[in-house]
Amino acid sequence: MLSGVELKELANGRGFAVDETTGDRMIQALQEIVDALEQRWATLEKLGTAPPLSTSATAQWVAQRTVSTAADESGLLTQLQRARQELPQYIEAIRAAKRGYAEVENAHQGRLDGLSPA
16 A cells, blocks of 8 residues: 555656546545544544453453554554545645646647648
8 A cells, every 4th residue: 555655646647647526526425435534533542441340350451452452553543543644635635646647738728739631
């Protein structure tokens, strides 16, 4: 999977382009995810704290296991944090890809306009 930085580099280097309508739809979908994460982040962060269980050894083990499962390298909280950081960069990459597409389209249109009818 490409990081947001790599995707932006690809878009800026014209490695991919996207038309205005498609790009806007992609940006809207990603922005909705970012907004949902931001709105719910305080609640989601609770996954990184031990749930209030009894003081028995088993309950404490379960509480710690719950935290480590949520916050380890593959954990839900870890993955959501990565998404929260990467998605805005993906949005910027799509904006760059839209600009690249528009520039190429304008160049082609200029060439077509310069042709004279035979």
